[in-house]
Amino acid sequence: MSIESDIQTMGAHAKRAAGELNMVGSRKKNIILQSMADALEEQRPAIAIANEKDLAAGRENGLSSAMLDRLRLDDKRMDSMIKGIRDVADLKDPIGTRISRWIRPNGLQIIKQRVPIGVIGIIYESRPNVTADTAALCIKSSNAIILRGGKEAMHSNAAIADALAEGGKRKGLPDHAIQLVRTIDRAAVSELLKMDDKVDLIIPRGGEALIRTVTEQARMPVIKHYKGVCHTYVDAEADLEMAADIAVNAKCHRPGVCNAMETLLVHEEVAAAFLPRVAKLLESAGVELRGDTRTCELVPTAMPATEEDWFEEYLDLILAIRVVPSLDEAVEHINTYGSRHSDAIVSSDEVAQNAFLKRVDASTVYVNASTRFTDGAEFGMGAEIGISTDKLHARGPMGLEELTTYKYLIMGKGQIRD
Amino acid sequence: MSIESDIQTMGAHAKRAAGELNMVGSRKKNIILQSMADALEEQRPAIAIANEKDLAAGRENGLSSAMLDRLRLDDKRMDSMIKGIRDVADLKDPIGTRISRWIRPNGLQIIKQRVPIGVIGIIYESRPNVTADTAALCIKSSNAIILRGGKEAMHSNAAIADALAEGGKRKGLPDHAIQLVRTIDRAAVSELLKMDDKVDLIIPRGGEALIRTVTEQARMPVIKHYKGVCHTYVDAEADLEMAADIAVNAKCHRPGVCNAMETLLVHEEVAAAFLPRVAKLLESAGVELRGDTRTCELVPTAMPATEEDWFEEYLDLILAIRVVPSLDEAVEHINTYGSRHSDAIVSSDEVAQNAFLKRVDASTVYVNASTRFTDGAEFGMGAEIGISTDKLHARGPMGLEELTTYKYLIMGKGQIRD
Numbered sequence: 083m084s085i086e087s088d089i090q091t092m093g094a095h096a097k098r099a100a101g102e103l104n105m106v107g108s109r110k111k112n113i114i115l116q117s118m119a120d121a122l123e124e125q126r127p128a129i130a131i132a133n134e135k136d137l138a139a140g141r142e143n144g145l146s147s148a149m150l151d152r153l154r155l156d157d158k159r160m161d162s163m164i165k166g167i168r169d170v171a172d173l174k175d176p177i178g179t180r181i182s183r184w185i186r187p188n189g190l191q192i193i194k195q196r197v198p199i200g201v202i203g204i205i206y207e208s209r210p211n212v213t214a215d216t217a218a219l220c221i222k223s224s225n226a227i228i229l230r231g232g233k234e235a236m237h238s239n240a241a242i243a244d245a246l247a248e249g250g251k252r253k254g255l256p257d258h259a260i261q262l263v264r265t266i267d268r269a270a271v272s273e274l275l276k277m278d279d280k281v282d283l284i285i286p287r288g289g290e291a292l293i294r295t296v297t298e299q300a301r302m303p304v305i306k307h308y309k310g311v312c313h314t315y316v317d318a319e320a321d322l323e324m325a326a327d328i329a330v331n332a333k334c335h336r337p338g339v340c341n342a343m344e345t346l347l348v349h350e351e352v353a354a355a356f357l358p359r360v361a362k363l364l365e366s367a368g369v370e371l372r373g374d375t376r377t378c379e380l381v382p383t384a385m386p387a388t389e390e391d392w393f394e395e396y397l398d399l400i401l402a403i404r405v406v407p408s409l410d411e412a413v414e415h416i417n418t419y420g421s422r423h424s425d426a427i428v429s430s431d432e433v434a435q436n437a438f439l440k441r442v443d444a445s446t447v448y449v450n451a452s453t454r455f456t457d458g459a460e461f462g463m464g465a466e467i468g469i470s471t472d473k474l475h476a477r478g479p480m481g482l483e484e485l486t487t488y489k490y491l492i493m494g495k496g497q498i499r500d
Numbered sequence: 501m502s503i504e505s506d507i508q509t510m511g512a513h514a515k516r517a518a519g520e521l522n523m524v525g526s527r528k529k530n531i532i533l534q535s536m537a538d539a540l541e542e543q544r545p546a547i548a549i550a551n552e553k554d555l556a557a558g559r560e561n562g563l564s565s566a567m568l569d570r571l572r573l574d575d576k577r578m579d580s581m582i583k584g585i586r587d588v589a590d591l592k593d594p595i596g597t598r599i600s601r602w603i604r605p606n607g608l609q610i611i612k613q614r615v616p617i618g619v620i621g622i623i624y625e626s627r628p629n630v631t632a633d634t635a636a637l638c639i640k641s642s643n644a645i646i647l648r649g650g651k652e653a654m655h656s657n658a659a660i661a662d663a664l665a666e667g668g669k670r671k672g673l674p675d676h677a678i679q680l681v682r683t684i685d686r687a688a689v690s691e692l693l694k695m696d697d698k699v700d701l702i703i704p705r706g707g708e709a710l711i712r713t714v715t716e717q718a719r720m721p722v723i724k725h726y727k728g729v730c731h732t733y734v735d736a737e738a739d740l741e742m743a744a745d746i747a748v749n750a751k752c753h754r755p756g757v758c759n760a761m762e763t764l765l766v767h768e769e770v771a772a773a774f775l776p777r778v779a780k781l782l783e784s785a786g787v788e789l790r791g792d793t794r795t796c797e798l799v800p801t802a803m804p805a806t807e808e809d810w811f812e813e814y815l816d817l818i819l820a821i822r823v824v825p826s827l828d829e830a831v832e833h834i835n836t837y838g839s840r841h842s843d844a845i846v847s848s849d850e851v852a853q854n855a856f857l858k859r860v861d862a863s864t865v866y867v868n869a870s871t872r873f874t875d876g877a878e879f880g881m882g883a884e885i886g887i888s889t890d891k892l893h894a895r896g897p898m899g900l901e902e903l904t905t906y907k908y909l910i911m912g913k914g915q916i917r918d
Contacts, residue, residue: 101835101859101861104858104859105858105859184880186878186879186880190869190873192879192880199891199892200891278715282891282892283892297719298719301715301716303721303890303892305892321914324914327916328916331916331917335916335917439909440523441519441522441523443519443618444907445907446908446910447907447909448910448912449909449911449912450911450912450913450915451608451910451913451914451915451916452915452916454916454917455608455917456908460604461604461908462602462604462610472721473617473618473700473701473905474617474700474701474721474723474892474893475721475892477906477907477908478907478908487891487895488895489862489863489864489865489895489896490863490864490865490874490879490895491857491867492865492866492867492869492873493868493869494866494867494870496739496742496746496869497868497869497870497873498745498746498749498750498753498869498870498872499749499753499870499872499878
């Protein structure tokens with residue numbers, strides 16, 4: 083059998099599983115999810131052995147310590163992976179919810195109802211916990227899942243997927259509802275991305291290069307974010323103490339994630355009062371500063387920023403800073419260099435707040451808060467399958483509801499069209 | 501200048517126009533739309549001359565009479581195109597609507613608000629009225645539009661687009677909010693489909709080949725339907741008189757459209773009572789019948805159907821008929837051969853109705869009604885930009901709301917993340 087035909091078979095199996103999963107009710111899905119969590123618990127030793135294999139291979143292949151850390155499944159991470167599945171089981175089932183209902187003059191009753199998407203493909207890189215997290219969310223929302231993880235985590239992913247499928251099966255999870263692509267051959271991914279008759283949605287999770295490749299090849303919809311170049315704009319009317327707290331939090335709280343601030347924009351009227359002060363706080367937290375000319379005048383320790391800096395997602399303790407003459411220029415900067423992820427204004431002026439909210443083109447726009455809140459849990463969604471900077475279907479943090487679509491059910495009494 | 505750089509410039513202009521359009525309020529948009537309709541009215545003679553040029557070229561190039569008819573803009577079609585724009589002006593503006601709002605324990609207020617998508621590309625074939633219809637819907641929903649029509653309608657489309665842009669401009673429509681690609685070179689389409697940094701959504705309208713090409717090439721989301729292979733299933737518990745009325749209406753009312761029935765499925769228990777009777781009605785309406793073995797036994801005038809017939813969108817007075825042993829087999833047939841567009845069950849048995857509604861994977865599923873109702877106007881949407889058989893973002897008839905996305909507005913008082 084060729085890789086292509088193996089993948090086609092997985093797709094056909096997934097499509098059938100999706101149909102069966104659609105008939106499984108909420109209570110049974112929750113029992114299945116608890117059983118999946120139980121199986122992970124039971125299989126801890128096997129998963130630990132598999133993970134050790136991946137780590138050994140990673141060390142041999144010279145993976146960076148950051149990469150090895152992402153790959154590692156210690157006890158704490160295993161605990162949180164297992165708890166994550168139980169938490170998803172406790173969430174409200176989105177399937178079957180009535181979104182709206184109306185009756186037409188001819189008596190036809192139209193019901194817009196939430197239904198599963200069908201088959202979802204997840205293409206991801208090194209973190210093996212993604213295997214369990216995304217499988218739980220897909221099963222809870224009655225979608226079949228095809229997982230394709232990175233080759234560094236191959237053994238860990240296989241051990242986790244086996245445990246999940248086995249645990250699910252005990253309580254009636256349809257066969258093939260959770261499948262893992264077990265070859266590292268890239269032809270498998272190419273074939274997966276062509277099967278728009280069998281796979282309804284692809285969610286890539288990983289670095290920008292992976293996501294660009296997936297987007298270029300996929301014939302089905304892809305929901306994604308390339309990167310998070312998030313801004314904080316300190317307006318002329320800002321409370322400067324609040325602005326400093328927000329800026330430090332947005333940059334330093336967890337610099338390696340997509341909702342961390344990468345560029346600080348400061349209105350020229352408050353630049354002299356604000357910049358030296360915030361620079362001190364940031365530098366004492368270990369942040370390297372790169373500023374435009376006016377910033378460098380006010381903050382002599384800042385390096386000069388280049389045009390590339392405005393596009394940069396540092397994911398590190400580095401911050402680009404620019405002084406702007408107006409809110410207009412701040413918005414223009416964000417819409418030009420930003421990534422449509424999360425941007426904040428600090429201002430007590432309502433007119434400025436509203437102009438910023440309306441004009442910044444991003445999934446999430448903040449007034450007087452840190453961009454770090456763009457997150458499914460912080461939004462109260464309970465769990466998150468990713469964050470979208472796309473505009474179609476889902477934007478911002480994506481939870482269970484974003485893993486559903488809708489269908490129109492039309493109830494007639496013999497109506498025909500005149 | 502190369503075609504590629506021309507298209508890139510159009511994209512950049514459209515993106516800027518989208519930002520400006522986002523700042524235009526509902527009242528002003530309606531005045532702009534009325535002025536666009538006025539300009540079409542004024543430019544009737546110029547549009548008629550342009551249309552005559554296209555028709556003459558079409559005749560010279562041997563276009564079929566059906567194609568020439570689609571191309572023709574007579575007075576009645578001009579009237580209806582102009583009225584269509586005024587009707588769209590009268591619809592409710594979806595932009596700015598609050599979809600939901602909640603407050604987090606930390607005091608953050610989260611508002612999910614409807615906003616424009618941005619830049620929408622429409623790629624279409626011969627009907628020139630699409631130029632005006634889609635431009636009106638995009639402007640009403642505050643989206644900039646890039647139109648790419650078929651080469652047969654080039655002069656007509658240009659005259660219409662000029663009139664719309666000119667009429668809009670008089671009342672403050674941002675420059676470049678409505679743009680038409682004026683070259684027939686296919687490189688223009690290829691470049692358009694690559695510009696996912698400037699174009700947010702592509703809606704192709706036309707034949708299956710066009711739509712497949714667009715889907716394969718596009719890097720941005722595409723919303724579409726390839727075809728409408730719609731089914732009517734007559735259950736064992738059907739009111740056979742109602743079933744006959746529905747079947748005749750679904751097949752014959754307008755056979756050339758996507759929501760017309762292409763395959764009739766009949767439960768074996770009622771086949772002998774139903775099929776000869778409905779066959780007579782259909783044949784007297786000029787329908788050619790193609791049946792499976794059991795159908796051909798009951799209806800001797802029917803031709804034998806082949807496997808290909810079950811996939812076929814005839815768009816003509818031809819109907820495929822199959823006798824099925826159960827509702828399960830009917831659902832299986834629809835989910836295998838169907839196009840996820842519109843499918844109906846005729847039955848008075850609630851259990852059968854609910855199983856069919858739940859299990860058929862289509863945008864619109866009917867109980868006891870003709871599939872011909874899958875249409876924006878029939879749904880009460882006022883206008884329609886197309887019908888989607890996709891599952892993401894929009895499914896079924898798409899009106900103004902489906903031309904919007906949302907954005908999270910988050911109102912804080914200095915919240916930072918712990």
